Each structure stands twice: as C-alpha cells, then as structure tokens.
Amino acid sequence: MSWETVIGLEVHAQLATKSKIFSGAPTRYGAAPNTQACLVDLGYPGVLPVLNRGAVVMAVKFGLAVGAAIAPRSVFARKNYFYPDLPKGYQISQYELPIVTGGSLEIVTDEGEVRRIGLTRAHLEEDAGKSVHEGFERLTGIDLNRAGTPLLEIVSEPELRSAQEAAAYMKAMHTLVRYLGICDGNMQEGSFRCDANVSVRRVGDGKLGTRTELKNLNSFRFLERAINFEVERQVDLLEEGGTVVQETRLYDAERDETRPMRTKEEANDYRYFPDPDLLPVQIDAALVEQVRATLPELPDARRRRLGDEYGVKADDAVVLAASPALANYFEASAAAGTSDGQTVANWVLGELSAALNRDGLDVTESRIEPAGLAQLLDRIADGTLSGKLAKQVFEAMWTGEGDADAVIEAKGLRQITDTGEIRRIVDEVLAVNPEQWEQYRSGKTKVLGFFVGQVMKATKGRANPAEVNRLLKAALDGD
C-alpha cells in the first residue's frame, strides 16, 4: 500500500532593516562578538523594547505580495524559556494575533505543473543570539550580535506532498523575499532558514499522521535530503508496526540523517502572554495602500508573463524569474532583436550564465550587453551563423573582440549557404575518400557522419550544416 507525504514549512527570513526590531543597534553580519548588542539586546535591568517601524512595513509588504490579510491590530507576545543566547529569558514574538494571516505562494513542480500552496500566517519576532563552541575549552561563548534581529516567520499549510515540492516552495519563497527587498536571502549567514514539519499517511487516509519537526535545514539540498530521509524513516517505522513519536529532530548533513533533539514531553511550556511593554500594532488602510504602491512585479506574475509574452517554457521561466536582474537582461535582449523568446532564454541560461559563472560575474556586470546578444542571435536567425559558429562568436565577443558583426567579419566566420559552393566541396571530399564511399554503398550509412566532418573541416566549420547533410545524402545516394 502506498504512502502520502505531508509537509508544512516554517521559513524564518531575517528582515533587511538597518537596526534591530526592538533597539537601535545595527544588524550588520560578521562583526566581532557582542559589539552589535546594546543594553536592550543584552536584556539589562530596566530596559524596554521599542518596535522598529521598518520591520512592520516589510511584514505588510510580504503580506500584500502573497495576497494575505493584514491584521489591523496585531499583538506581540512573550515566549518564555531559558537559554543562554536568549538574554531576557523570553523571546518577543507574535502568537494569537499575527500581523499576516493567509495568502498563498505558487510553486512549479519538476513536472512543470504550477501549484498554489496556502500560507497559514506570518508573524514578526526577534532572533536569538548564538552559542559559540569553537575556541572554548569546557565553556560556551555567547555572541548576542544577532539577538534582536527582526525575523518574519512564515508558516505554510501542510500542503506540500514531496521533498521536491518543499524545495520548490523554499526556492519560491527565497525568490519572493529578495524581490521584495525585505531579506538578503543569504543562507550561509542564516538570513533565510527553514524548519519542516513532516508526516506520512496511507493514501486516501483523511487524518494526518504524527509529525516530526526537522531543524537545521540551511540549504535547499539539505531540506530535500532531510525530508527524504525522514519520510523513509517514518514509512519503515509504520510498516514494521511501530509509531512515529512527535518530536523535534535535527538534520545532520554529514551523516545525511535526522536525529531526535527533544520529544513533545520534553518540550517547553512557553507560557505565551501579551508583552506588557509593547502596545498592540495598529495598521490603518492608508499605510497598507502606501506599502502596496511600492510593490514590484512579483516573481509569480513575472514567471507567467515570461511564458505568455515571450513563449518561454515553464521551467526556464522559473529560473529567469528567480533573479530580477537575469529576467531584466532576458527581456532587454529579447526586445532588442528578432529571435523568439525561447532561443533568447536558451542563450541567457546557457552560454551567458556559464560565462558569468566562469568569471564570477553578476549578470549586471556581463561583458556582453543585452543588445549585443540580440545582434548575435539575429545572425543565427538570418542564416549568417550556425549555432556552432555563434558559440565561437560569443566567446570572441566575451573576450572583447567586438560586436557580433565585427567578429564575423574579422574572423571570416560567415556561414557558407551557397549551394553551388557546398556541392563543389562535397564532390571534392567524395573524390578523395573512395574507400568510405564504398562502405556507404555497401550499407554502412554511418559513414555519413565522417563525410559531414570532412566537409565541415574543409570549410573551417562555416558550411550550413543542414545544406551539407542534404547535399551529401543526395550525392551518396546517387540522385
């Protein structure tokens, strides 16, 4: 009997505010330990939190982008637990009344199918500090630079059905927060993190299975691998007649496995209650409209537009739309030339991306302008270049040898399309290779490839491949 996987994700996105959510200390990453923690972040006696308006605006922006409801009144609550990197002994978060409720996000599956995943809520909270173990003998260091960094915790409905869908969701969310400019998305630095709630059930079973919560999933790959491991573990357990224990499990990337961290019984009673130091957050319609006016075109919309307007296929549209700069380059290039959108997309995602990667450049630093690429592709379209020749021209353009026409001229790379000339070369090639001609006649038609190679060699690759094929076959078959 087959199993269905049910996954819900909790994404933590650090908001790109200059200062912390409840203090004026800077949020910059990588400073010397405890140099970016003021008295409020350190939880000193007598200090009080003051809400950063920028973080609220970013949460509203997010809510509008996913079509969620923005709460006119939301409330900060204290989540109480003891941990050395939590200076006050409580985290200021939102509990019963979050700032964002509902909404959805579109993902594109590996099969190219578009699915809409529902969001439960998104709420504002403060990040904790970090425990530092390296460099301490029998001691733990505490770095509170991160304490008080604003986080938006985005909770999905349990609507994801595979590790791959979960990864697609996390990627789509990653794209969205960067589009909105509310998170830098840097996963190495922990700016964008994710926990996964995973359960399995028999196909057709209406009730959800017992879930486990997976932590420490700091890359798309780890998320996918951790879920796959966990699903297999749960299915094995259930098939052997066991039961899944509701617990928090840590993903160990080195061993590629999940391990229990704490069970439900060991879990803290967080004793949430409204934070009496902070007033409820009131958001009026005017602020919502003001924020709405700043929304850029969103990745879902752009992805759809790249398909509808340029005919780019779904999976390529996802990749292009994931980077606003790459999509901008694509659109500029498509607009400057006459080639069809998919061809432009192939080149932007193929040759151009490879060259950028090789030289460690951002698309905005590309050595070939969008119009330059458009000109090159036009030379394919008008038959001046074959695809293969175009790649040579591209490399020359990349190294600064001029635009497409200049390179074609200088290197004499113009494609030979003149039938008479190609036929003359075909005849020459056949004449000097009687042995192979004989083989062809005796049925070894594979030697056609040999002849194509010889013709291309004789023309330094400039002969139109389709013409070469046609004329060779005609000559060999004797008609």
Added chain:
Amino acid sequence: MHELSLAAIRRALEAGDFTAAELVESLLGRIEAHDGNLNSFVTVTGEQARAAAAESDRRLAAGTARPLEGLPLAHKDIFCTAGVRTSCGSRMLDNFVSPYDAAVVERLKAAGAVMLGKTNMDEFAMGSSNETSYYGPVANPWDTARSPGGSSGGSAAAVAARLVPAATGTDTGGSIRQPAALTGITGLKPTYGRVSRWGMIAFASSLDQAGTLTRSAEDAALLLGAMAGFDERDSTSLDEPVPDYVAGLDRSLEGLTIGLVRQFFDEGLEADNEAALRAAAAELEGLGARVRQAELPNIGLSVPTYYVVAPAECSSNLSRFDGVRFGYRADDPKDLLDLYCRSRAEGFGAEVKRRIMTGTYVLSAGYYDAYYLKAQKVRQLISDDFRRAFAEVDLIAGPTTPTPAFELGAKIDDPITMYLNDIYTIGANLAGLPCLSVPCGFSAGLPVGLQLIGPPFAEQRLLACAHQYQGATDWHRRTPAGYA
C-alpha cells in the same frame, strides 16, 4: 535646614541663606546619625552629591540655575543610576553597577536635583513591609519596632525622618501610597504612562509607575513637573502635555465633587483610620468640595486579580536574572541547569520566588484561561467601575490602608494577610489611575493616610486638592519624635 520643604529650600538657595553644599553636608550628617537605626539607605552617594552640589552652587551664583537646582533627593534603588550600584533590594543585584541612568534619574539630574543616595526597598518591589529586602528591614521613624510599609519603605522612612526632603518611589500595587500613609508623608502615583519606565527595573510592567514621596503636595508637584513627559524609549509612555503642576496648586475646591467609596468602609478598616478619614472628608467639605458616596462594585476583586496579573508579569520580567550576563552567579556550576537553578535559588529571596512560582503557574498551559485571562477580564471590570464613578465625581476618596503601621515581623510569615494591606490601593494600579496619599490624622501616635484617586491625567486636580487640604491642616507637618 532639614525641616524645609523643597519649595522652601529653593527659595533659600536663591536668597543665599545657605549653599547647596552646606545643605548636602547637613543631610549627609543626619543620614550618618540616624540611618544606623532606620536602615533607609542601601547606598549613600556622598561624593557624587558633594560634586553635584558644588555645580549647583556655581550655577546659582552664575544665575543659570535649573528648575530644581541644588534640591537634594534620594532614589529608590529600583532606578538605574550610572556608575552606582542598583540593587533593587536583592542579593541578585548586590554587585550590579548600572551602566546607564533611568529616565527619572536622568530628568531629575538634568533639572539640577542632587542625589544623596539609593533607598532600601522590598526585594524587586515585592512586599508591603520592606522586610523582603536583602539589606534588611527598614524601621518606621514613628516607632522603630514597626514597618514603614513597602515596597518604597526606605524612601518613605528617609523622608519622614527628615534625612532627605524628597525621594522617588515606584508603585505597582500601593508601594508609594502605603508607605507614605504609614510614615505620615505625601505619596503620589501618577497615571500609568505619565512617567517613563525606562531604567526602572520591572516588577509588573502593566502596573509599575514611578512617583514621589515628599512632605507636601506642593513638593510632589515640583518634582512631577520634572519627571513627567513622553519618552520614546518607553512604548507605554503617553504623549500628553505636562502642565505646570505648581501653578495649578491654588485652584479652590469650590465646585469639586469627591466620592467616598462605599466598598472601602468594610470590616477590615480600623476605627481610628475610619474616624480620621471621616474627619478629612468633613475638612474637604469645609473647603468647598461636595462629598458624596461613590460605588466601585468590583473593587473587592482587586487583590486576587492583582495577585494573578502581577506575578504573571514578574515571572517573565525576572527571567533575565539568570547568572549569565550580570548580577549574582552561583559558584562552580556543574552545568547550565545548575547555573540557572542555583544562581536563582541563591540570588532571590522567598517572596520573589513565591511570586515567580505563582506567575509561572497562572501562565501555564491549561491554567492560562482560568487565571491570567480571567484576571484580565476582571481588571477590565474594575477599570469600568472607575470610569462609571468618574462620570459622577471629580475625585474618589478613601483610606490608603486599613490599619496604621504594623510591627515588623507581624505579617511576614503570612503572605495573604500581608497582601490584604494593599486592598485599597491596588484598584488604581489595575485601572492605571493617578492617586496620592496625604497624612490625615493619627491612631495611637501612628500616622494615617487619606487616599485620593483621579481619572487619567488628573494629577493637577489631585495635587490641588491635596494642597488645599494641607493648607488647612498640619498633619503633614508633624515630625516623628527624635527626628525634629
């Protein structure tokens, strides 16, 4: 010199009758002489006081005096003071030197006031007798075998004994008014949000409010003018203009309606206290006020409500005292849990632990709705009672405490009896209302207080009423024997 009010000291300093330096020396001498018995100070800051007084004298001479130039006062040890130990009456913070000034300290300093030291208090302001202090109980100058009340017991005793003309305090459930009543001085708790809580070590955030302990309403008005006002560092601070409280003191009581709370005249109220209160009401009537009855039907629920809300907030507020970053840390902890458990077990006293446990319980899963949420609903009912009452009267009057000062040790082992001492004061905290206590008589040689409560931001009306009353009576001028 030590008998002078703040207002009188200000005039004397301006007239050159004595210098701020002379005044500071005189008061430091009195503290030296008397505080061995009273124990009202935790820290005396003589050196800083001398330096500040010298600066005041320079400014007075140069004609650049600030509003409170050279006026000496003491701060309750709950207010953070930069470079000076801020203990909050606890072993937990016995070694804590604050790196910053509380807003109250900062504002009074900027106005020219001179801090003489930090006063004793119940540990983390949790107590009504000043007996929960790590530094030992404070004695009531009227009878040193008795408690001065709490939690601002040190501030009250120091002012009553004329060691200092004024002191700051905080009032979460009566911690300014009750000690003021028990020591025969004037205690003012402003509207919640009127004075910034920045730098005031939190007990119960939604109830805590800073105020004054002085020998007259006039002095309270003088200090409040400097302390009050919006502070962007405190999100619960209110952006309301600060009136000239001193200028408003002469407003007559003609046309003012005062409501005596019927529910306050219960079996707990001692006869002498009731008699003093009735006499005070008659006096106010004589001054032109209309006195009538007022109803606060749910006020009887204030003590249980308070003892859910306040411990809940304190259980969370005091979590930061974990032995990790500041304050007391247990020796040689085995591991993290041991560090937490022993630092807190050894650093906190019994009453603080009792409240942390109570608060943790009422916020626990399964009990939250029955206790915390229910208490918040009752709190709203009590607030509504006050709002309805203020539709008919301008001020509410009642006793501050059911009895005069009780003996040290009499109630400390019985928390419920101790908690009931705040039965008349807690309502104003739950509703966030301004209120004050003024001396209105004696019971067997011990002072008795009259409590006045106003609608939000009615400090001016309260102070004027108290000032008019003090103009017609001399209870507030009585000095305990041995401290004249």
